[in-house]
Amino acid sequence: KMDDDDDIPQLSSHTLAALQEFYLEQQQREGMKTSQGFNQYSIGSIEEDWQLSQFWYSDETASCLAKEVVLAAGKGGRIACVSAPSVYQKLKEQDGEDFSVCILEYDRRFSVYGEEFIFYDYNHPLDLPENLLPHSFDIVIADPPYLSEECLEKTAETIKYLTKGKILLCTGAVMEEQAAKLLGVKVCKFIPKHSRNLANEFRCYVNYGSGLD
Numbered sequence: 314k315m316d317d318d319d320d321i322p323q324l325s326s327h328t329l330a331a332l333q334e335f336y337l338e339q340q341q342r343e344g345m346k347t348s349q350g351f352n353q354y355s356i357g358s359i360e361e362d363w364q365l366s367q368f369w370y371s372d373e374t375a376s377c378l379a380k381e382v383v384l385a386a387g388k389g390g391r392i393a394c395v396s397a398p399s400v401y402q403k404l405k406e407q408d409g410e411d412f413s414v415c416i417l418e419y420d421r422r423f424s425v426y427g428e429e430f431i432f433y434d435y436n437h438p439l440d441l442p443e444n445l446l447p448h449s450f451d452i453v454i455a456d457p458p459y460l461s462e463e464c465l466e467k468t469a470e471t472i473k474y475l476t477k478g479k480i481l482l483c484t485g486a487v488m489e490e491q492a493a494k495l496l497g498v499k500v501c502k503f504i505p506k507h508s509r510n511l512a513n514e515f516r517c518y519v520n521y522g523s524g525l526d
Contacts, residue, residue, distance in 0.1 A: 369399040371506040379403035386451040395455035438470035452479040469495040486514035501525035
């Protein structure tokens with residue numbers, strides 16, 4: 314009798330091993346999520362998309378920046394995270410704290426966060442929902458997606474529109490002069506780190522007395 318298996322295409326052992334490895338990784342990742350009481354807000358719950366020029370901060374940096382903006386916003390303060398999703402996720406982990414936060418982000422995967430998500434394209438800096446009133450945020454933390462003058466200029470328009478005054482900007486060290494010119498911000502001693510090392514030196518800039526020095 315014919316061997317039943319004959320017409321079933323066989324995967325090479327190499328492909329099979331690679332596939333098994335892939336599934337194993339997936340399972341481990343899922344397993345980790347459940348065992349840690351997976352939090353949809355934790356950094357890495359949405360993976361970096363380098364094509365969108367996304368680089369998440371290290372956990373330590375995100376925590377430090379989140380603490381800083383909460384302090385700067387004050388009790389019942391409103392915080393806007395512009396292209397800084399890992400800080401947003403850190404802020405959301407602090408449930409029950411007395412502040413509110415919005416995330417302005419180009420990556421629509423963040424729409425899982427519901428009404429706090431505002432689609433944002435820096436090419437149209439003031440194309441914002443009507444209910445986002447001018448100067449309605451106690452602090453704006455922004456991390457422009459690209460290290461270019463044009464990107465910083467446009468993001469700066471958004472920042473100035475949103476903030477009541479306080480600004481925390483994270484961008485490359487090469488932008489120092491331009492950041493000062495556009496937003497009146499000065500470099501802090503605190504050096505932000507990313508979960509993967511970036512080639513460019515990164516810095517934080519503020520225009521108020523912050524705890525980052």
